[in-house]
Amino acid sequence: DVKVTQSSRYLVKRTGEKVFLECVQDMDHENMFWYRQDPGLGLRLIYFSYDVKMKEKGDIPEGYSVSREKKERFSLILESASTNQTSMYLCASSLSLYEQYFGPGTRLTVT
Amino acid sequence: QQQVKQSPQSLIVQKGGISIINCAYENTAFDYFPWYQQFPGKGPALLIAIRPDVSEKKEGRFTISFNKSAKQFSLHIMDSQPGDSATYFCAASGKDDYKLSFGAGTTVTVRA
Numbered sequence: 349d350v351k352v353t354q355s356s357r358y359l360v361k362r363t364g365e366k367v368f369l370e371c372v373q374d375m376d377h378e379n380m381f382w383y384r385q386d387p388g389l390g391l392r393l394i395y396f397s398y399d400v401k402m403k404e405k406g407d408i409p410e411g412y413s414v415s416r417e418k419k420e421r422f423s424l425i426l427e428s429a430s431t432n433q434t435s436m437y438l439c440a441s442s443l444s445l446y447e448q449y450f451g452p453g454t455r456l457t458v459t
Numbered sequence: 460q461q462q463v464k465q466s467p468q469s470l471i472v473q474k475g476g477i478s479i480i481n482c483a484y485e486n487t488a489f490d491y492f493p494w495y496q497q498f499p500g501k502g503p504a505l506l507i508a509i510r511p512d513v514s515e516k517k518e519g520r521f522t523i524s525f526n527k528s529a530k531q532f533s534l535h536i537m538d539s540q541p542g543d544s545a546t547y548f549c550a551a552s553g554k555d556d557y558k559l560s561f562g563a564g565t566t567v568t569v570r571a
Contacts, residue, residue, distance in 0.1 A: 352502070379557050388468065390461065390548055391503070391561040398557060406558065438502055445557055446491060450502030 351375070352451035354439055360457045367426040369454050371439030378443060380422035382406075382414060385436040385453070397422055429458045462486055463551050465562025473570050478536040480565045482549035485530065489551040493559070494523065494534050497546045506547070507534075539569045 355370035373380065379398050383391040383406075393406030395414040403414050411433060415423045422441075426433055436455050440448040465482045472478045482492075493508035509516045509523045509532065516523045520543075522535040536543055549562040 381558075383561075388563055390465070390563040391559075393558055396557060440502070442557070445552070445555065446493070446508065447505045448559065450495075450504065452500065452502050 352439055352441055352449050354437075354451040354454050356454050357452065358455050358457075360459065361426075361429050362459055363430060365426075365429050365458075367429050367456065367458075369424040369426075369437055369439075369456070371422045371424070371441075371451055372420055373422075373439075373441040373449070374420065375441060375443065375449065376419065377441035377449075378419075379441060380416065381440040381442075381448065382412075382422065382424045383438045383440065384408070385438055391438065394424065429456075431458050434458045461563065462489075462560040463549055463562040465549050465565060467565060468563065469566040469568070471568045471570060472536075472539045474539060474541060476539050476569075478534075478539050478543070478567050478569070480534045480547055480549070480567070481531065482533065482551075482562050483529075483531045484551050484560075486551070486553070486560075487530070488553040489560075490554045491552045492523070492525065492532050493550050494521075495548045495550060495561075497548065497564075499545075503548060536567070539567075541569045541571050543567060544569050 381396040382394045397416040439451040442448045495503035496506040497503040520537045525532045550559040
């Protein structure tokens with residue numbers, strides 16, 4: 349069965365902290381994605397990766413960076429967390445151009 | 460701005476009724492249109508998808524209708540059940556494009 353796991357379901361951080369969100373997939377997928385989900389805005393793509401050490405900016409990359417050192421793991425980094433980064437963060441992976449498999453999400457609160 | 464506009468934001472339907480969610484797009488390069496379903500506390504999951512070479516696709520009680528000239532597509536949930544209560548997202552992507560552009564989402568509540 350397909351599985352995408354995220355390191356935390358809930359996270360509370362202070363403004364200015366460096367935050368790491370981890371995502372692991374067990375499907376040997378080439379592509380991995382990070383989205384943020386906000387009410388009324390849907391899912392917005394932050395970054396995606398189509399291979400190890402390869403990354404591309406999505407629609408809202410400002411304030412974020414990513415790391416993909418191994419095929420199964422894709423990390424989202426908030427270099428200096430701000431309150432406007434309080435959101436639900438979703439990781440996804442895909443083998444083909446089409447179906448994306450999502451993790452359960454991490455609800456991040458920045459105070 | 461969002462490349463895919465979705466409406467309504469929420470809807471309530473009685474058990475057995477029909478739920479209809481509409482999406483519109485401007486980018487004529489889009490050629491793949493999936494719908495994702497998300498239950499509370501879970502990530503979205505692919506429900507059904509359509510390519511523009513067909514006008515309708517049906518899987519069980521879920522049907523996508525696609526109008527290429529109007530650049531619109533919609534999801535119909537027939538005989539809605541309480542277990543269908545979820546948030547539904549339409550999305551679109553271009554040919555050979557890994558990225559999906561999502562709509563804002565519609566929260567469907569089915570009353571027993």
